[in-house]
Amino acid sequence: MSEKYFIKTFGCQMNVYDSHRMSVILENFGYEATDNQKDADLVLFNTCHIREKAAEKVFSDLGRAYLIKQERAAEGKNTIIGVTGCVVQAEDEQIAKRAPYVDFALGPLTYHRLPEILTKIRRKRGETVIDTDFPAEAKFDFLPENRSEGGCSFLAVQEGCNNFCTYCVVPYTRGAEYSRPVKEVVDEAKKLIATGTLELNLLGQNVNSYHGEDENGKERNLAYLLRKLAELDGLKRLRYTTSYPADVDDDLINCHRDLPQLMPYLHLPVQSGSDKILKAMNRRHNRAQYLEVIEKLKKANDKLRFSSDFIVGFPGETDDDFKQTLSLVNEVKYIQAFSFKYSRRPGTPAAVMPNQLEEKVKKERLDELQTLLFDYQTKFNEACVGKTFEVLFEQQGRHKGQLIGRTPYMQNLHAKADTNMLNKIVDVKVEQATTNSLSGKVI
Ligand code: SAH
Ligand code: SF4
Numbered sequence: 001m002s003e004k005y006f007i008k009t010f011g012c013q014m015n016v017y018d019s020h021r022m023s024v025i026l027e028n029f030g031y032e033a034t035d036n037q038k039d040a041d042l043v044l045f046n047t048c049h050i051r052e053k054a055a056e057k058v059f060s061d062l063g064r065a066y067l068i069k070q071e072r073a074a075e076g077k078n079t080i081i082g083v084t085g086c087v088v089q090a091e092d093e094q095i096a097k098r099a100p101y102v103d104f105a106l107g108p109l110t111y112h113r114l115p116e117i118l119t120k121i122r123r124k125r126g127e128t129v130i131d132t133d134f135p136a137e138a139k140f141d142f143l144p145e146n147r148s149e150g151g152c153s154f155l156a157v158q159e160g161c162n163n164f165c166t167y168c169v170v171p172y173t174r175g176a177e178y179s180r181p182v183k184e185v186v187d188e189a190k191k192l193i194a195t196g197t198l199e200l201n202l203l204g205q206n207v208n209s210y211h212g213e214d215e216n217g218k219e220r221n222l223a224y225l226l227r228k229l230a231e232l233d234g235l236k237r238l239r240y241t242t243s244y245p246a247d248v249d250d251d252l253i254n255c256h257r258d259l260p261q262l263m264p265y266l267h268l269p270v271q272s273g274s275d276k277i278l279k280a281m282n283r284r285h286n287r288a289q290y291l292e293v294i295e296k297l298k299k300a301n302d303k304l305r306f307s308s309d310f311i312v313g314f315p316g317e318t319d320d321d322f323k324q325t326l327s328l329v330n331e332v333k334y335i336q337a338f339s340f341k342y343s344r345r346p347g348t349p350a351a352v353m354p355n356q357l358e359e360k361v362k363k364e365r366l367d368e369l370q371t372l373l374f375d376y377q378t379k380f381n382e383a384c385v386g387k388t389f390e391v392l393f394e395q396q397g398r399h400k401g402q403l404i405g406r407t408p409y410m411q412n413l414h415a416k417a418d419t420n421m422l423n424k425i426v427d428v429k430v431e432q433a434t435t436n437s438l439s440g441k442v443i
């Protein structure tokens with residue numbers, strides 16, 4: 001019987017992509033996936049450091065994993081516990097100290113070394129192996145070929161960040177910006193399409209800062225890459241995330257006019273509606289510039305709708321600054337959004353800024369913002385009732401005979417549908433809407 005692995009993924013879509021690539025490594029290495037941690041011979045936590053809560057959760061999960069490891073040991077079974085992702089990059093010493101039973105820890109740029117590390121551990125002398133290099137080689141050159149898990153796939157095209165927003169750990173955990181060459185991306189896209197992908201979601205911490213080289217060594221932008229990918233037979237849908245507003249260029253805007261595969265939904269995080277706060281955050285856009293980008297995009301394609309990320313309670317944020325965030329929401333009318341209370345991250349400039357806000361104020365502002373955001377989200381969903389959308393069914397629903405998929409606007413939609421419609425794009429008429437999902441009828 002082959003050994004089993006269990007992966008728990010925290011954080012952003014890049015981590016979901018990394019976990020998938022690690023799964024492929026492990027399966028090629030002879031492991032089989034399990035959803036039950038107690039059955040796993042290898043337990044992997046792919047971690048996120050973005051906010052304090054996410055990072056702390058890992059340590060409680062590790063504590064639980066250690067208990068399971070001891071239970072299994074009593075039954076004569078060995079368990080390897082590994083940690084990967086952004087917490088490792090930021091807190092490798094903390095992991096060794098607080099969770100000394102961890103067998104290995106690999107940073108987000110070194111997980112291609114997984115087979116080598118596992119071989120070492122199996123010959124183990126009991127010590128923890130930690131590898132948090134920012135290696136000179138690109139991990140992508142060493143990963144086994146990617147393959148689809150279903151109709152939708154992520155594809156990392158860019159990684160790292162040079163923007164250094166004053167609240168954010170990502171430039172420290174993912175390192176400097178790196179863009180994969182055009183051919184490498186196109187080849188991976190072809191592999192994914194050949195194994196069932198209909199929708200590609202291109203990933204990068206700042207995906208629209210993409211500047212990968214073509215085969216002649218010329219740097220190309222994201223628009224060029226999107227146009228190349230749109231030529232591939234069999235690819236029905238394209239998305240990209242996350243975009244940095246100041247780096248949205250006219251080329252990219254024109255893609256939304258020209259490419260029918262590009263879905264009419266864009267995640268464009270603004271963070272705050274106040275120029276004073278945007279400046280303190282070191283964002284390279286102000287409110288007016290951000291709104292101008294939105295206007296240009298809507299002009300290029302009037303079907304486009306937007307989502308965003310918000311931080312409330314950044315140091316020095318006054319009631320008036322916060323009101324400007326609310327008024328920006330009223331202008332853009334986002335159809336989805338993620339909003340967070342500012343979390344003080346060690347080592348970032350904002351963590352030591354004066355005028356840190358009380359938890360109570362942050363919570364009140366978050367509640368008020370989310371009420372407004374949910375209101376727009378609900379209104380948009382309700383306005384979809386009666387309309388017909390192409391839905392890509394991605395998974396079985398909770399009830400028998402039901403499938404769940406996504407509309408072009410990333411809404412979750414469930415409908416009665418035969419399992420042979422799984423991983424296919426089907427016309428569905430929307431019949432009901434709530435804040436978080438739609439339901440409809442296949443036509
Ligand atoms: N690269 C992307 C997003 C990276 S992190 C971008 O620039 O938009 C995802 C989101 O987490 C951010 O957009 C931000 O809203 C939030 N975030 C990052 N650091 C945070 C912090 N210290 N406290 C609260 N939210 C934070
Ligand atoms: Fe973090 Fe800012 Fe970079 Fe986004 S652009 S990853 S928020 S530093």
Ligand code: F3S
Nearest residue numbers: 011012048049050086
């Ligand atoms: Fe978290 Fe790292 Fe992504 S900190 S949000 S997993 S880049």
